[in-house]
Amino acid sequence: MEKPKFNVGELVVLKTHPLLKSYRIKGDGKLVPPILLVREVFIESKKKIICDDETGNVIAELIKYTCTYFNDAKSEFLEVVLYESMLDSFRNLKIEKITPDGIVQKDEKTIIEEIDGYKTPEYKYGEIFRLKTKKIEIYKKRSSKTFKVIKNEEGEEVLNPKESVQYVVNYTSPDFIVCGFKKNDEKNSHYPDGSLKKIVAENLFKIKWFNPFQQKFSEQYVPDSFLTDKMKLD
Template sequence: MKQNSTNSNEPLYKLGDLVTYLTNPFLKSVNELVLKAKSEYTPPVLVVFEITNPKNFNEQTGKKDVQYNCIFFNSKTCLFERKWFKETELKFVSDHENGSGNEFETISLCDAQQYVNKKFILKSVDVELKKLKSNFEKTDNVKTKITAHLDFVSPILTVLEVLSNENKKVFDNITGTKLRSAILFKCKWFNATKQTFSEDLIPSNVLTNVEQFDISKSEFSFDKDNYYLFPESTVKDKVYEVQDIVELLNISFNTYYYEFVYKNIFTQKINNMILTQDNISAIQEIPREDVFSSELIGINPQRIFKQLTPSTFKKGAFYKIVYKDKMGKITERMIYVIDIIAFNKSFTKVTLTPTQRSKTQTLHDLHCYIEAYCLLRNGDKRHFILNHENILSVKRFLL
């Protein structure tokens, strides 16, 4: 957006800016605005691709009657639509600098040929993907279901041909200066409404190049049987620091990009990462047997039964345990062992001898606890009852 006021002689918005009609409830300060009632009445996000800046001022308003030709994608017809708006009818959503498209104003037609067969999408896609709507469900327990509002989300386009806009800038004594995109793309996409393919000539400054999100030719395996390492990401505390290890849940595709959906093995939190041609090569695949030891209690692969003892846990090491709390709730969690502490029957703290640490009988004679930082609880210090009824599984973290 060029100016802060319509009193300027210059247009308020620029080519490639995202705007919307005045009735759109869009709020810049609210990231998750939920649309209720008839969400279909919400106007689309528009991309400016042509501007008329009149030579003369309006005698009644004292301002120039600047107008903007804007484009949006109609998901009902699966076609792009264009519409002229007065400056007073629009409100600002986002600068054109926040997305690609501006580079086409300086690039030559010859250099622009590199984009033939490349993938693009309408610049408004990210804003449209964030729209939410609520659906009221009348049940015994009245609730509201929040879903995505995707009415104007553009599909991926492929560029068939690159053309020069011969009328990039034309001065007219009546309408004034018309600003247009210098480069035009002839694009093709699948029209889901007509179940065929459609084509259109689209100004380059309203599109975003999404080629970097195409990982279809990547040799990455995405094997759920393995773990994955994010080399530059760590779980860090004053006492410990360890590289982040995650478990792959699924690979999802959202409009134009792939998401690596994973569960952090330390915190058990589920998150996702948008994959690109650059960051996918940084993810390292690690076999499960290289991350955790075999089961430390119960019957091991050699068919030998190992009993739980205080010596099962070593100070300063990470363990993955399956733990049942006093309420009977079973959780899997990663812990960093501080110490093994014990109390006698009168709950006086005692020091375990090496012999007591290696005997399972110790768990019957004394009250034993694992003192540890629990990463499932944001690294807070916790105490876990050390006995066979509560500790159901133990594996040592090897990395």
């Protein structure tokens, strides 16, 4: 049986994420997919058909993931099911930091080590927790160019390019208040031969936040491994 590449609570990205190839987003920032958190790992039976009978082309996989992300456009959590080959690890993202003095620093190692260092938190009623994806989402940057028409020494019109950089903060989550705890009704499961079928979180935290679009407070249970109380934003 194949072994899953990612675990519950791990950060993953769709392979199309532009920060896998560049430190800055080019084009429309709204088209960038969110950082995802693995909520469930499902290993299909070896009997599952993954190739088309007629052509032999691959049409599915044996390992798939239910992933969660925070949709800031509606202030709600959404889920998507994706196969393993569609995903990449957040550890491969290129992340830069801009200091208050405007100095650009390649900072992916520091941030990735910080996130890898987050332990599954202890339950603390009334305490503030953050989604583990938050720091990466608020550090995203987009570059764009504007051109000013000038004349060169020969009197010819030429375009003088100027690059600007701005933060792209879509999919950024608010801070949450932890207000409840329960054991997950779903459990890890196995096939009759003992091989692993499904992996889920054991513990769920109830979190509360203000939803500005509905003008009310929202609540939801999420896996404890989605959250941290150790994140520092600077």
